[in-house]
Structure formats: C-alpha cells, structure tokens
Amino acid sequence: MFRTALRNVLAHKARLLMTVLAVMLGVAFVSGTLVFTNTISDAFQKSSAKGFDQVDVAMTADYQEAEGDRVGKPHDLTQATLDKSERVPGAASAIGVVQGFTAVADKNGKLIGEGFQSQGGNYWGAKDPRYPLVSGHAPKGPGQILIDSETAKRAGYKVGDTVRMSVDGPVLTPEITGIFTTDDGNVAAGGSLTLFDTATAQKLFGKAGVYDQIDVKAKPGVTQAALKAELDKALPEGTVSTTTGKQLADDQADAIARSMSGMQTALLVFAGIALFVGTFIIANTFTMLVAQRTKELALMRAVGASRRQVTRSVLIEAFVVGAVAAVTGLVAGIGIGAGLRSLMGTFGGSVPDGPLVVKPATIVAALAVGILVTMLAAWLPGRRAAKIPPVAAMNSVHAKATTKSLVLRNTLGALVSAAGVAVVLVATTMDGSDGQLPMGLGAVLLIIGVFILTPLLSRPLIAAAAPVLRAFGVSGKLARQNSVRNPRRTAATASALMIGLTLITGMTVMAGSLQQAIEKMASSSIKADYVVSMANGNALSPDVEKKLERTDGVTATSPMLNAASRIDGQTEYLTGVNGAAIGELAGPKVDTGSFKVGGSEIVVDSETAKSHGWKAGSAFTASFEDGKKQKLTVAGTYESNDFLSGILLDEKILAPHESDPYNMKVMVKTADGTSGATQDKLEKALGTNPAIKVQDKQDISNEIAQMFTLMLNMVYGLLAMAVIVAVLGVINTLAMSVFERSQEIGMLRAIGLDRKGIKRMVRLESLVISLFGAVLGIGLGVFFGWAAGELLATKLATYELILPWARIGVFLLLAATVGVLAALWPARRAARLNMLEAIKAE
Secondary structure (H helix, E strand, O other): OHHHHHHHHHHOHHHHHHHHHHHHHHHHHHHHHHHHHHHHHHHHHHHHHHOOOOOOEEEEEOEEOOEOOEOOEEOOEEHHHHHHHHOOOOEEEEEEEOEEEOEEEOOOOOEOOOHHHEEEEEEOOOOOOOOOEEEEOOOOOOOEEEEEHHHHHHHOOOOOOEOOEEOOOOEEOOEEEEEEOOOOHHHHOOOEEEEEEHHHHHHHOOOOOEEOEEEEEEOOOOOHHHHHHHHHHHOOOOOEEEEEHHHHHHHHHHHHHHHHHHHHHHHHHHHHHHHHHHHHHHHHHHHHHHHHOHHHHHHHHHOOOOHHHHHHHHHHHHHHHHHHHHHHHHHHHHHHHHHHHHHOOOOOOOOOOOOOOOOHHHHHHHHHHHHHHHHHHHHHHHHHHHOOOHHHHHOOOOOOOOHHHHHHHHHHHHHHHHHHHHHHHHHHOOOHHHHHHHHHHHHHHHHHHHHHHHHHHHHHHHHOOHHHHHOOHHHHHHHHHHHHHOHHHHHHHHHHHHHHHHHHHHHHHHHHHHHHHHHHHHHHHEOOOEEEEEOOOOOEOHHHHHHHHOOOOEEEEEEEEEEEEEEOOEEEEEEEEOOOOHHHHEOOOEEEEOOOOEOOEEEEEHHHHHHHOOOOOOEEEEEOOOOOEEEEEEEEEEOOOOOOOOEEEEHHHHHHHOOOOOEEEEEEEEOOOOOHHHHHHHHHHOOOOOOEEEEOHHHHHHHHHHHHHHHHHHHHHHHHHHHHHHHHHHHHHHHHHHHHOHHHHHHHHHOOOOHHHHHHHHHHHHHHHHHHHHHHHHHHHHHHHHHHHHHHHOOOOOOOOOOOHHHHHHHHHHHHHHHHHHOHHHHHHHHOOOHHHHHHOO
16 A cells, blocks of 8 residues: 555656645745744854853842832942942952943934844943953043944944934933943844943933942852852842842843744744645645545455555555655755844844754654644545445546535534634623633634535635626636536635635734724824834933923923822822923823813823722822822823823922932924924934934824734735645646546537637636635635724724725735636646547546
8 A cells, every 4th residue: 555655646746746835835934933933042042141151140139119108119239239249258359230221323323223222331440351342442431432343333433433322312422432342132133232431321320329230250169159148148138139140141041032932933823824724735635636546446445455545545645745845844944044044134133143053843843744734634535535435436426425414514614603703702792801812712713614614605606706707708607617516626725815815804904993093092192293202212311301392383391200109008100291281282081070280180091090999089198209198189080092091190299209200201292283394303402312202193103003014014924825825726726627627628629619718717717716715715804803803992992993995905806816827827738738638538
C-alpha cells in the first residue's frame, strides 16, 4: 500500500503542487514567525544582560502605601543612603542612577526615536563604567551633554555640536561634549539616550538630591547574594528594596520574552487562518483525487484490500505531500524570519547583533503542523472512499450524495449556525470585556455552521446570478450549471475566500465606526481649539501654559493638573483645571447638575460618582499630598470619555498642596480658531519643540484611532496570505474540474462551442464561485462588525454602526479579480484540449 500511495503521489505531481503550495505557505508563516520572534528576543536579552555587568546589587525606594488620609508616595534614595551603601562590608563602589524623559531633535528639528524610547540619565563623575566614552569628555553643568553613538550616527552629530532638546517642555540647546557606547535596549530599538552630570540630571528631572536607583558593585570574591544580605542588614527595613544584578537580568529577559509573545501570538493567529483556509483546499484536492480513482480503489478492494488499507493508502499519500510541504515551508520560513529582521530597519527600528535563532521547537512545530494538517484534511475523503462497496464503485453509483446525508448535513449546519447567532446576540447584551469570550465562541460556531450549510446556500445564491450569466449565452448558462453541479466542491472552494473576507470586512466595519465615534467624541467633548501635550505622554512644565497665555491671539487656557488624593479611605486622582475657563474649553455631556468648577465646587464623571454614591449637591472631604484637607461639593456629573474623566476641580485649590505640580495637557482657545498659521504660531511660542505636540480636534481623534488603523492595515497585510491560499484553491478546483469534465468539454467543442466559448465558460464559473464566497464573507463580516460594535458601545457612547460601502465594493471587486486570475490557467488548459482525445477519455 505504501508503494501504491507513493506511485499515486508521483503520478499526480501537477495536481498536488497546489496542495503543497497551500500547506507550504501556512507552514512558512508559522516557522517564519517563530524564527523572527525568537531571534529578536534572543538578541535583546543578550544585549540587555550586558547592561547589568556593572551592577551586582540594585537598590530602589519602597513605596509608602496610602493609609487613612495619607496619600501614598515613594521613599527617597538620598546621598546619605548612597554613602551608607558604599560603606557596607563587601561593597567596592556605588553609583546613583537618575532617569527621565529627554527628547532630542535631529538637525531637521524632528524628534529622534519614539517618545518613550527617548531617555535621559546621569553620567557618574569623571568616568562612568556603564557608558564607555568613544570620544570627548564628561559633561559639566547644564550646558553640556553626552549622546549615545547610535543617535550620533543616525542624526549626524559629533563632539562640539549644539543640539535642540527638551525634558519637560522648555527648549534647551546644550553642547555635545562626548559620545558613548551602550547596550541599552531602547537605543538598540531606535531610541536615544542623553546623559547629563548628576546634579543637572536631578534638577531637570525634578529629583533634586535624590536618585531613582543606586547600583552597588561588589568587591572581588564577594557574591551578589552576600552583598545583598549585607545591604539588607544595614539599611532601614521597609524603605529600600534590593535586587541582585543576576535577578535584574533574568527579569529583563522575562519581560522581553513576554513582550515578544504578544507579537508572536498575533502573527501565529494569522498563520492559523492561512492553514485553516489551506485545509479546505487539501480536503477538496483529496476528495477529487479519490473520486477520480474510485474504480482503481474499487479494484483494490475487489482483489483483497481492506477498508483500513484503502484509508491508510490515502493517508500515506497525504503524509508524503505534507512532509514535502512542511520541509519546504520550514526552509522558506527561516528565510522569512531573516527577511523580517532586516525589514525592521526599514520601519525605523533596529535589532542588536546576533545569530538567526532556529530552535528545535520551531522545526518540530513546522513539521507537525504541515503533516498533521494535511493528514487531517485527507482523512475524511479516505474514509469515505473506503466505505464505498467495490461493485458500487465500479459502476460509479456512489457519485451523488444520499438524501439522508444531505438532510443530516443541512440539519447540523442549521443547528450550529443558530447556536452561533444566539451566542453572539447574547454576548451583545453583556458589558464590554464580559462579552468578549462568548462573542468569539459564537463567531466560531457561526462560521462553522455557515460552512456546513454552504452547499445548500450555493444553489439559491448562484441562481440569483442567472440573469447576468444569460447575457454570455451558452457559456454563461453552462458556467452556472457547472457551479452548482457539485455543491460540496463549490462550497469548499468558496469557503476559503469567505473566511478571509469575513475577517477583513468585520475589521473594516469596526475601524470605520470607531473612527466616526472618536471624531464625534472629540468634537462634542472638546471646545478648545488646541490641546498641547508631551510627545511621550509625560508631564509638561508649568512654564508651557505661561508661554501660551502670553501668545497673541490666545483667549483662554487651562492646564490639566493631575494629583493623587485620599477620599473615603480610597485613592482617587484629581484633575486641576482653570475653573473660570473650563466651560469654554470642554463641554462633555452633563448627566446631572451643571458643569461648573470654581472654589470648592467640582464636577465628577458619572462612574466615579456612582462608585461613591455621589450626586449633584453631595459633599465630601479630600486629603491632599501635603496632608491638608478640603471640603468639596459636587456641582454636577458628566459622561466620561477618552479625553476627560474623573474629578475636576479648580487648579487654585489643588496646586498649593503639590510639592511638584505638573500638567498632563494644556487646553487652548484662540481668537482665530484652528488654522495652519495659528498652529505654527503656538509651536513657535513654545520654541518649535520636538518634544511637544500641538493638536487640534482632528489630530486628537486621528491619534486615538491610529492604533485601530495600524491594526487594520496589519490585518489587510497578513490576511493577504489567506487570500493567496484561497486563489490556489480556486485554481486547484477549476483545474481538477476541467480534468474531470474532459469528455464533456470535448463534446462541447465537437458540437460547435469554440475555444473562446470554453475559456469564457471556465472564467465565468470561477467568477461565480469567487463572488459567492465573497457575498457570504461580507455578510458575515458585517454581522460580526455590528456585534463587536455593540460591545464597544457600552464603553464608547458615541459609537454607531457605519457601513463602509466603498470598501465593501472594493472587496467584491477584489473577489472578482481573484476569480478571473485564478481561471487563467484552467481556462487555457480546457480550451487547448484535443476534442477527439477528450471524447475518448474515461
């Protein structure tokens, strides 16, 4: 049976090529994803581990928990703490670490790196073992800095150059006195690292006299664990935490692995979709191959082969095909992984040097996936072939499915589909995250149910195209009849496109609706013309608002000053605003009372008010950072959104209680409204600062929606894999269908249908099948988009369903294009058949 199966594989090389390609693409995606994520994870882990070579024990301040009316805050790591740690037995030296955000502009004035990757720190003394100098000398005073060698290379800076930079808003223009090397992961990923002398760093980052961390180096022969034990004994309990350098490196490695696992999971999901679509093609291929060899299999049964042997023959054939596809896919996947790593540089990122990592688990996964998927898809056709009685197979009376099997299939499909719809509808009534799991379960059930019902649905839906097909004469009529002649084959072919378009359409509906909802939210809740904030979301210096107030044309400003407080034994965050101007700068929907802020009157979002049992007129006492208390009265409650939420009170009440007040945003109203000239004026007033964003309402909504747009573009790109596999499926089905109908095509040629008519017939058949799959996919996608939107509407009040008709039209056009392209080779093959040889063919 093995020799027979191998002979069959070699005898149908052209037919099985498409199946090999389908499996290979899915396996390549899986193995490429694993190679790519393992490679960059390994590179970052090794690079970050080098950064802890100079750290034997790291000390960080413990957090003083909030209790009663006391607001929680961290203890301070002072110079006294550093001196004491340096005198501990076993300690050779100690370095105080200061860290913070530092935005550096390139020579064109643009921010280097992405906001959170642009970091600043301190250079310790005349020589810092953490940062070896390549050139220049240590910085002294606020007018001198060091920059890392990668940033210097990217921006074209050298020692002696002056740079534009910012820490919390105001522009600084220090001189570069030196360039250093670093193993910092952020720099490797495309960010920047700027170093000041310690006193300057402490002042700029608002940490005068204190450190974020103290790194202690052990004397030769002293272990990290021994040094940690000595430090724990010497320092006050509950004020400082100590961690060994090895533990820090391990934690960093775990953090990198976790961050990479999210990307890996997302990519593997799409690889799974491609494999799922490929499963239909494999099952379709083996079904047709088995059907074409029915008499051969029957003869084998007649001469003594058992049912198991027949099934085993088909499975061995599938194993050989799967193994070839899996090995080829693994090799292609390694190439994809290497290519993706190289492409990271194109998108502004970089990876530390390191080898391409191909783990044994990757090889096992690739081989297992390719072989198991192929054998699983071939099992049902093989089992079905083995159950056919030899005499019946000889006479081909098995060709049509029995009424019982059709009734069973349609009943099962209807029940599964109904269950899927019911679960999805129930999920839409749940609250946000609670409905996600039921929604996913319902979606899977509905897709499976529709797939089972696809043969039944194919007849009425394809029949609807009859009036259009009649315009193509005999070719159109024959194409319609061929499309419904074998509903199961048509269903399996159309389902490949259906799944891809379901996901694409659903994501497109959600993204379009979200964009509209965000724009509505921004326009309804923000009356300000502009909102000013830091590029990385950090706090703005109070000087920023003062500069904006003095700018010509600015009529009103309000900071958004964030601070923690204690209310009713709980920690609540307050937002200080300009009480006199907030009414003309923000206008969220008011639920109760009035939107009035001033003196002791405050406004609260409805969710916070509900959690405390507050309503308009309620009074409570808030405890501030300095321990002082203030009685506040709720003037009204409002509907929260992504821009405005929580407790709003007058900044004049809040600011005096904060030791280091900071603004998260500043809202600005101008006399001339929004315009390019006004925006330029505001940016120039702030020194054309690369660290500061000046955004109007449209900019804000675009930024919020950017994540969804990026996700949608990723979906389009990754699902292209599924579409390619679907195209292979259509080609495969048509090619084998042409082979099956060779005699019929020969007869059509003999009675007068020319080659153009034959080509047109095959192309129209392909077009009909593709559009059938597209209609099902788009219908399901719209339904899922609506259902997911109902979940989002519980969190986003302005959400409403928006159908992107233009893009839906594009998807239909894409499906039609797939159908036409997929039919090129089968149509040409059909037209070139020799009519006499075709008529004699069995």
